[in-house]
Amino acid sequence: MKRVLLILTLVAVVFACASGPKRLDDTTDFVADSGGLTSQELVRAAEKLADQIGVYFKENPQDAGVFVAHYPTRNDTSEQIQTELFDNAFVSKLIKNKIYTVRTKTREQSLSEIQFSLSGLTSNKLSIGKLKSPNYFVRCEINENMFTSDGEKIVEQSINIELVEVETTIAVWSEKVSYRKQAVRGNRGVGW
Template sequence: MNKAFISCFSIVFILGCSSGAKRLDNNTDYVADSGGLTSQELVRAAEKLADEIGVFFKENPQEAGVFVAHFPTRNDTSEQIQTELFDNAFVSKLIKNKVYTVRTKTREQSLNEIQFSLSGLTSNRLSIGKLKSPNYFVRADINENLFTADGEKIVEQSINIELVEVETTIAVWSEKVSYRKQAVRGNKGVGW
């Protein structure tokens, strides 16, 4: 009888452990309790903004092509926002719109690899003359405005982005996507 009890207990224990966290559907649109931006909102905003930049360049074609340096998005909110998720979705959508991103942060690494290939120690020789310089910079930041309306806490987070021409430093395009939400009452909401 002791063995039967241990067997039943083991089965119940295994089934209990396997019913941990419930997998949620990635396509379901959720709103964060704190009012912060969700990953779906970040991706949606990134794709919308990248499409608009694609339209801008279709209407204003460049002879030499379009090479954009995209600086990491700055988070100026009280929330921990995955800005890398926004940046990755943004760059991916830019590429689909034939707007190419120059990774200026990896330029030193590229120069080191080219220098090594020119040493003659590799089978293929890279050319330093093929490096691209950006003709535009893209800067994005996420900021927030916290306020009350009719006694309710409201969180408004905005993704602001601008396209700046490198040679003239003129902002040639600018846009904003905002999300306004009511924060949850109690300890889970935004602390202000």
């Protein structure tokens, strides 16, 4: 009886594994049927743009160092795009290029922790004078344009990024990365 139960369990496990989702190679380049940017495209664009900013600062070194405030990427498309994935890859690549990101959104939390440490209730005292202010900030947005070409619907999504000097508000560098995709044809007509 135990042997039959064991065999049935093994058959069930094999059947469940065979009909479950199949793991795909994450180095394979896919195009989304929806027309939205894939995680690979987002990461590739983030790394390319961060490397270009790294080149800009190698050509234009800053004596005080480079501290960038990166504001969350704005998604102005019809698709749900994981902008956080782009932002995380972008910041990670900036750090590898020795460009540091100042998290302006967490400044209040930092000030609260510093105030608590100065109350004398902690073993180590933090100094408020060590907070960094950004000397540049980065704005990024993803835009979309849909059009037809030779009767085929095309969607073009562009990642636009701008590096602005804080003191002068001058945009010192700007770039974009675009992806064009053809709509998917199926039994239900044309869709994204």
